[in-house]
Amino acid sequence: MxxxxxxxxxxxxxASRLVTSLQESDPAALSLGIKLGDISPGRVTLEQPIxxxxxxxxxxVHGGYLFLLADTxxxxxxxxxxxxSVTRNAEIAFIAAAHGGTAxxxxxxxxxxYGRNSICDISITTDHGKLLAEFRxxxxxxxxVK
Amino acid sequence: MxxxxxxxxxxxxxASRLVTSLQESDPAALSLGIKLGDISPGRVTLEQPIxxxxxxxxxxVHGGYLFLLADTxxxxxxxxxxxxSVTRNAEIAFIAAAHGGTAxxxxxxxxxxYGRNSICDISITTDHGKLLAEFRxxxxxxxxVK
Amino acid sequence: MxxxxxxxxxxxxxASRLVTSLQESDPAALSLGIKLGDISPGRVTLEQPIxxxxxxxxxxVHGGYLFLLADTxxxxxxxxxxxxSVTRNAEIAFIAAAHGGTAxxxxxxxxxxYGRNSICDISITTDHGKLLAEFRxxxxxxxxVK
Amino acid sequence: MxxxxxxxxxxxxxASRLVTSLQESDPAALSLGIKLGDISPGRVTLEQPIxxxxxxxxxxVHGGYLFLLADTxxxxxxxxxxxxSVTRNAEIAFIAAAHGGTAxxxxxxxxxxYGRNSICDISITTDHGKLLAEFRxxxxxxxxVK
Numbered sequence: 001m002x003x004x005x006x007x008x009x010x011x012x013x014x015a016s017r018l019v020t021s022l023q024e025s026d027p028a029a030l031s032l033g034i035k036l037g038d039i040s041p042g043r044v045t046l047e048q049p050i051x052x053x054x055x056x057x058x059x060x061v062h063g064g065y066l067f068l069l070a071d072t073x074x075x076x077x078x079x080x081x082x083x084x085s086v087t088r089n090a091e092i093a094f095i096a097a098a099h100g101g102t103a104x105x106x107x108x109x110x111x112x113x114y115g116r117n118s119i120c121d122i123s124i125t126t127d128h129g130k131l132l133a134e135f136r137x138x139x140x141x142x143x144x145v146k
Numbered sequence: 147m148x149x150x151x152x153x154x155x156x157x158x159x160x161a162s163r164l165v166t167s168l169q170e171s172d173p174a175a176l177s178l179g180i181k182l183g184d185i186s187p188g189r190v191t192l193e194q195p196i197x198x199x200x201x202x203x204x205x206x207v208h209g210g211y212l213f214l215l216a217d218t219x220x221x222x223x224x225x226x227x228x229x230x231s232v233t234r235n236a237e238i239a240f241i242a243a244a245h246g247g248t249a250x251x252x253x254x255x256x257x258x259x260y261g262r263n264s265i266c267d268i269s270i271t272t273d274h275g276k277l278l279a280e281f282r283x284x285x286x287x288x289x290x291v292k
Numbered sequence: 293m294x295x296x297x298x299x300x301x302x303x304x305x306x307a308s309r310l311v312t313s314l315q316e317s318d319p320a321a322l323s324l325g326i327k328l329g330d331i332s333p334g335r336v337t338l339e340q341p342i343x344x345x346x347x348x349x350x351x352x353v354h355g356g357y358l359f360l361l362a363d364t365x366x367x368x369x370x371x372x373x374x375x376x377s378v379t380r381n382a383e384i385a386f387i388a389a390a391h392g393g394t395a396x397x398x399x400x401x402x403x404x405x406y407g408r409n410s411i412c413d414i415s416i417t418t419d420h421g422k423l424l425a426e427f428r429x430x431x432x433x434x435x436x437v438k
Numbered sequence: 439m440x441x442x443x444x445x446x447x448x449x450x451x452x453a454s455r456l457v458t459s460l461q462e463s464d465p466a467a468l469s470l471g472i473k474l475g476d477i478s479p480g481r482v483t484l485e486q487p488i489x490x491x492x493x494x495x496x497x498x499v500h501g502g503y504l505f506l507l508a509d510t511x512x513x514x515x516x517x518x519x520x521x522x523s524v525t526r527n528a529e530i531a532f533i534a535a536a537h538g539g540t541a542x543x544x545x546x547x548x549x550x551x552y553g554r555n556s557i558c559d560i561s562i563t564t565d566h567g568k569l570l571a572e573f574r575x576x577x578x579x580x581x582x583v584k
Contacts, residue, residue, distance in 0.1 A: 028208035031199035053177035057221070058288075062174035063233050064214025071210045075203070087209050089381040089430055091237045091529040093576050095552050111559075112569060114533050119572055121549075121559070131550060134557055136574050138381055138531050142204075235527040235576055237383045239430050241406045257413075258423060260387050265426055267403075267413070277404060280411055282428050284385050284527055320500035323491035345469035349513070350580075354466035355525050356506025363502045367495070379501050383529045434496075 015041045015080035018145060022079045029072050032065075036076075042110040044077040047127075049103050061098040063133070070122040070135035073108035077120050078139055081110065085118060085139040092135045101126030116141040161187045161226035164291060168225045175218050178211075182222075188256035190223040193273075195249050207244040209279070216268040216281035219254035223266050224285055227256065231264060231285040238281045247272030262287040304332045307372035310437060311336060314371045321364050324357075328368075334402040336369040339419075341395050353390040355425070362414040362427035365400035369412050370431055373402065377410060377431040384427045393418030408433040453479045453518040456583060460517045467510050470503075474514075480548040482515040485565075487541050499536040501571070508560040508573035511546035515558050516577055519548065523556060523577040530573045539564030554579040 016039045023029055023036060037045030048069050056062040071087055078085035098104070108122040122135040162185045169175055169182060183191030194215050202208040217233055224231035244250070254268040268281040308331045315321055315328060329337030340361050348354040363379055370377035390396070400414040414427040454477045461467055461474060475483030486507050494500040509525055516523035536542070546560040560573040 022203045026203035027199050027201045028210065029202070053173050055173045056175070056218075057168045057172035058232070062214060062217070063236075064174065064210065064217045067213040067217070067236075068208065068210025071208070071213070072202075086204070086243075087240055089237070089239050089531075090209075090213075091235065091383060091574065093235050093527075093557055094233050095550070095555075097232075111572060112533070112561075114569070117533075119531055123550075131552070134549060136529065235385075237428065237529065239381075239411055241404070241409075257426060258387070258415075260423070263387075265385055269404075277406070280403060282383065314495045318495035319491050319493045320502065321494070345465050347465045348467070348510075349460045349464035350524070354506060354509070355528075356466065356502065356509045359505040359509070359528075360500065360502025363500070363505070364494075378496070378535075379532055381529065381531050382501075382505075383527065385527050386525055389524075 012040045015039050018079045018082060019044060019076045022076060022084070028068070032068070034069065034072055037105070039080055041080050042077065044073055044080055044108045046073050046076065046106040047103055050098065050101060058097070061104070063094050066094070066104070066124045066133045067092050067135065069104055069106045070124055070133065071137065073106035073122045074120045074135070074137040074139060077108040077110055078118050081113070082145050083113070083118060083141045084143050084145060085141050087137050087139045090135060090137040092133055094133050095131050098126055098130070098132050101128045101130065103127040104132070158186045161185050164225045164228060165190060165222045168222060168230070174214070180215065180218060183251070185226055187226050188223065190219055190226055190254045192219050192222065192252040193249055196244065196247060204243070207250070209240055212240070212250070212270045212279045213238050213281065215250055215252045216270055216279065217283065219252035219268045220266045220281070220283040220285060223254040223256055224264050227259070228291050229259070229264060229287045230289045230291060231287050233283050233285045236281060236283040238279055240279050241277050244272055244276070244278050247274045247276065249273040250278070307331050307333045310371045310374060311368045314368060314376070320360070326361065326364055329397070331372055333372050334369065336365055336372055336400045338365050338368065338398040339395055342390065342393060350389070353396070355386055358386070358396070358416045358425045359384050359427065361396055361398045362416055362425065363429065365398035365414045366412045366427070366429040366431060369400040369402055370410050373405070374437050375405070375410060375433045376435050376437060377433050379429050379431045382427060382429040384425055386425050387423050390418055390424050393420045393422065395419040396424070450478045453477050456517045456520060457482060457514045460514060460522070466506070472507065472510055475543070477518055479518050480515065482511055482518055482546045484511050484514065484544040485541055488536065488539060496535070499542070501532055504532070504542070504562045504571045505530050505573065507542055507544045508562055508571065509575065511544035511560045512558045512573070512575040512577060515546040515548055516556050519551070520583050521551070521556060521579045522581050522583060523579050525575050525577045528573060528575040530571055532571050533569050536564055536568070536570050539566045539568065541565040542570070
């Protein structure tokens with residue numbers, strides 16, 4: 001196996017270890033059934049089942065739960081770079097209502113880091129591939145880990 | 147009682163009726179224990195108990211739940227004007243971590259309406275009066291009710 | 293004159309002096325003809341003439357100039373509290389197109405300050421009183437002055 | 439030349455024609471010296487010289503001008519898809535101050551379109567390659583052209 005692939009594997013393993021460690025101490029994510037998907041440095045995918053108590057008065061997934069999943073993906077995506085961060089500002093555009101579908105997917109990618117800050121973009125889709133929301137967050141590092 | 151006060155009472159009653167009706171069909175709000183406080187046209191206060199499963203990996207209330215409460219207050223605040231609305235874009239600034247406190251309060255006020263759109267500002271505080279987040283949402287009317 | 297009024301006068305004078313001092317060294321604001329209106333601690337009003345070169349391809353004032361005026365008002369509003377600040381994040385909702393009118397007005401008010409940070413809300417209207425845009429900015433103090 | 443390349447050339451030519459047509463009727467962009475760079479469907483690059491009157495009270499390019507360039511790139515990027523759009527909501531994060539450099543570059547890419555709406559991300563850099571700001575806009579189509 002070429003050396004560069006070994007390096008990439010090591011980086012992905014480290015990213016995965018950092019995110020897993022953060023999630024294990026995250027009651028909010030665990031209680032909602034949020035699961036880790038693909039993880040590499042600066043890129044994280046999460047999945048979450050849609051439960052009846054996540055619906056709002058219009059019979060669709062409450063926008064707050066879409067935001068919560070995106071914000072979780074943001075924190076995990078920063079953690080994948082060894083940067084334990086808190087969200088300072090976040091913006092979300094709601095694109096479509098979640099009719100049908102049994103799960104949500106968050107696909108997060110760091111757009112840029114500067115000083116202690118990160119900007120991260122997250123798309124929320126259903127397991128049917130329907131795009132529900134686009135989230136952008138700006139966060140600050142609280143502490144760094146290796 | 148002066149006529150103007152009677153009118154104000156009627157408007158507040160109607161606003162309260164509209165919001166109560168929306169909440170009764172809102173599983174997300176009911177399952178989280180979100181309760182209605184003061185309601186008048188364009189102004190809504192909500193309260194929500196802090197539960198252990200709302201904490202994140204840092205031991206503080208997950209920002210997603212602060213957003214969810216604010217977004218609920220946004221929808222109810224629009225409903226208080228007879229405008230059943232969906233959030234299109236929302237922005238939140240996280241100001242302080244919720245250490246201590248046993249409940250959250252959302253204080254929502256419509257800033258402006260234009261055409262089918264509304265802008266609404268919401269402050270989230272603890273029951274100790276600590277300011278946690280400031281939310282601004284832009285929403286669109288789906289339907290109107292009397 | 294009661295003592296409390298004297299105090300208010302002194303505070304308004306100091307706020308006015310701080311903002312005037314910032315504006316005198318601000319080529320962008322001066323070149324656009326931005327003028328100071330009412331100033332008190334945490335509240336600032338600005339006016340700006342509408343010039344032909346501020347129009348976009350649709351024949352209306354370019355949204356960038358509405359933002360620029362609002363962002364200037366944000367900086368001046370922070371300065372009115374003795375906090376020389378830079379904008380970190382800002383969000384703007386465009387509400388109506390500026391047809392007619394010969395000037396823009398920005399009305400800025402600090403919503404909250406926390407640590408070195410400020411959140412400030414600014415409404416942009418025409419001199420005909422038409423609401424064009426709502427801006428919210430989050431900024432950080434670079435230095436403080438008395 | 440393969441057929442697919444011819445098709446790509448045609449699409450790029452059409453995108454370029456649409457954007458050029460919009461710019462020719464845009465006094466704000468022309469008066470600031472904003473020039474078109476690479477254009478293809480959903481992707482636009484703009485350049486703008488830094489002029490003394492664009493500096494603010496801190497001696498750096500006024501954030502309002504960074505926003506204005508980004509917002510122009512947003513409109514042109516929508517136009518490159520034949521969608522003449524207005525910005526409804528926009529969010530900008532200011533990342534670094536523009537010290538040095540003689541020009542600004544905006545690099546815009548459509549993130550998604552849904553119904554009459556578009557979300558577009560724009561990075562603003564100096565000609566030295568320094569990242570100054572990240573902008574995200576949500577816009578609505580006014581009319582479509584071929």
